[in-house]
Amino acid sequence: xxxxxxxxxxxxxxxxxxxxxxxxxxxxxxxxxxxxxxxxxxxxxxxxxxxxxxxxxxxxxxxxxxxxxxxxxxxxxxxxxxxxxxxxxxxxxxxxxxxxxxxxxxxxxxxxxxxxxxxxxxxxxxxxxxxxxxxxxxxxxxxxxxxxxxxxxxxxxxxxxxxxxxxxxxxxxxxxxxxxxxxxxxxxxxxxxxxxxxxxxxxxxxxxxxxxxxxxxxxxxxxxxxxxxxxxxxxxxxxxxxxxxxxxxxxxxxxxxxxxxxxxxxxxxxxxxxxxxxxxxxxxxxxxxxxxxxxxxxxxxxxxxxxxxxxxxxxxxxxxxxxxxxxxxxxxxxxxxxxxxxxxxxxxxxxxxxxxxxxxxxxxxxxxxx
Amino acid sequence: xxxxxxxxxxxxxxxxxxxxxxxxxxxxxxxxxxxxxxxxxxxxxxxxxxxxxxxxxxxxxxxxxxxxxxxxxxxxxxxxxxxxxxxxxxxxxxxxxxxxxxxxxxxxxxxxxxxxxxxxxxxx
Numbered sequence: 015x016x017x018x019x020x021x022x023x024x025x026x027x028x029x030x031x032x033x034x035x036x037x038x039x040x041x042x043x044x045x046x047x048x049x050x051x052x053x054x055x056x057x058x059x060x061x062x063x064x065x066x067x068x069x070x071x072x073x074x075x076x077x078x079x080x081x082x083x084x085x086x087x088x089x090x091x092x093x094x095x096x097x098x099x100x101x102x103x104x105x106x107x108x109x110x111x112x113x114x115x116x117x118x119x120x121x122x123x124x125x126x127x128x129x130x131x132x133x134x135x136x137x138x139x140x141x142x143x144x145x146x147x148x149x150x151x152x153x154x155x156x157x158x159x160x161x162x163x164x165x166x167x168x169x170x171x172x173x174x175x176x177x178x179x180x181x182x183x184x185x186x187x188x189x190x191x192x193x194x195x196x197x198x199x200x201x202x203x204x205x206x207x208x209x210x211x212x213x214x215x216x217x218x219x220x221x222x223x224x225x226x227x228x229x230x231x232x233x234x235x236x237x238x239x240x241x242x243x244x245x246x247x248x249x250x251x252x253x254x255x256x257x258x259x260x261x262x263x264x265x266x267x268x269x270x271x272x273x274x275x276x277x278x279x280x281x282x283x284x285x286x287x288x289x290x291x292x293x294x295x296x297x298x299x300x301x302x303x304x305x306x307x308x309x310x311x312x313x314x315x316x317x318x319x320x321x322x323x324x325x326x327x328x329x330x331x332x333x334x335x336x337x338x339x340x341x342x343x344x345x346x347x348x349x350x351x352x353x354x355x356x357x358x359x360x361x362x363x364x365x366x367x368x369x370x371x372x373x374x375x376x377x378x379x380x381x382x383x384x
Numbered sequence: 385x386x387x388x389x390x391x392x393x394x395x396x397x398x399x400x401x402x403x404x405x406x407x408x409x410x411x412x413x414x415x416x417x418x419x420x421x422x423x424x425x426x427x428x429x430x431x432x433x434x435x436x437x438x439x440x441x442x443x444x445x446x447x448x449x450x451x452x453x454x455x456x457x458x459x460x461x462x463x464x465x466x467x468x469x470x471x472x473x474x475x476x477x478x479x480x481x482x483x484x485x486x487x488x489x490x491x492x493x494x495x496x497x498x499x500x501x502x503x504x505x506x507x508x
Contacts, residue, residue: 051394054394055387055390055391055394058390059387059390138480187387190387191387191388194387201479202479202480203479203480203481203482204459204477204481204482204502205482205483205501205502205503213483216483216484220484225484254482255482255483340504341457341459341502341503341504342501342502342503342504343503343504343505344503344504344505346503347462347501347503381481381482381483381502382482382483383482383483383484384484
């Protein structure tokens with residue numbers, strides 16, 4: 015090998031290393047600029063939600079003439095930053111009880127704060143304001159977490175962290191899109207995709223003349239007793255039309271305590287997340303309690319059902335995460351009507367005359383009374 | 385502006401760059417093609433093919449960007465008459481409207497008109 019060849023080989027390797035370095039830097043730059051763009055969109059979504067929430071407060075204050083806008087702005091900013099700390103799970107005994115206490119405390123305190131800020135707001139307005147604050151808090155958390163990971167990745171020039179963040183971006187973006195749509199719906203008080211459960215329950219009540227027989231035995235939750243083909247049906251749903259999910263487990267416990275535990279079955283109707291490729295609005299049957307969220311209420315209903323040996327049937331209306339939080343689509347409304355027919359068929363097929371059945375419409379009842 | 389609109393706004397910034405690269409690579413491809421026919425040098429033909437491939441790649445990306453349309457919806461309320469069951473969609477929806485709310489009288493029989501549903505429909 016002469017001197018020229020050695021020089022060629024060295025030059026080749028230097029170019030190869032330079033190419034690898036530049037390629038890596040370019041990849042980091044491309045990924046970082048893409049993530050930065052998404053972070054700016056997340057920030058825009060958060061800011062828009064915050065401004066909509068503040069505008070809702072302002073419009074109520076202007077209408078009622080009572081309240082201090084500057085004070086409201088400070089308090090709303092603080093409420094958006096509120097943290098809910100989950101209980102320690104190393105010793106899981108009594109975990110659900112502790113979680114329920116924390117969530118109830120958070121709910122009640124937030125509601126109290128909102129009522130103090132806008133004392134003349136109606137119940138429906140207070141519930142919708144609470145939902146707006148929750149949605150804004152959620153968007154704020156997403157923005158902060160994504161921004162934090164991005165900054166750490168840039169600080170340490172970690173391609174792997176950037177790659178992981180980039181891989182998760184489609185899922186995070188879906189959540190942000192869904193929550194942004196929810197902000198619009200809560201602001202106007204229109205039903206969302208997740209309202210299909212309460213919508214089925216409400217339509218059942220309307221069809222069987224039960225709208226006037228409503229009781230509110232526990233806060234934010236209604237119970238109505240109607241008769242359908244010789245069966246006694248207890249319909250449970252969150253109290254509308256303000257946006258809230260109610261205290262379904264407490265209402266179930268109240269019914270079992272007051273009317274006895276000899277129920278033939280409990281039917282839950284809820285929105286369920288569809289897989290990509292599944293048709294939106296398709297209905298599937300299941301066994302168990304159809305209920306999302308923290309799992310507290312589902313656990314308590316399962317406990318009660320197991321205690322009294324009550325069969326649990328579920329009817330699920332499939333939709334995407336974005337549809338679940340956006341204003342209801344026509345397709346989902348039609349699916350709710352189909353689900354109502356299915357509920358009636360299930361009641362007729364799986365119970366006899368004189369039986370007692372519980373029908374629970376699970377989900378956020380925004381825009382859906384009673 | 386919706387989230388999709390925001391994503392489109394970010395991507396739209398690349399449109400002039402994509403357009404410029406597409407145009408330049410097409411010009412280069414034609415130039416090398418003409419050069420190869422005049423000089424009978426096959427190397428130029430290879431360069432021309434490469435430039436065509438680059439232009440095709442960027443043209444495809446450009447087309448994909450231009451095809452984007454932000455999905456638009458309108459929110460309607462389905463009104464149903466309690467007496468004659470006349471039902472029709474109405475766009476005069478106001479914040480605070482909810483299902484089962486009475487919104488006036490039926491234009492056909494004068495019965496109570498109620499909101500049976502509130503939903504969004506895509507604008508084509």
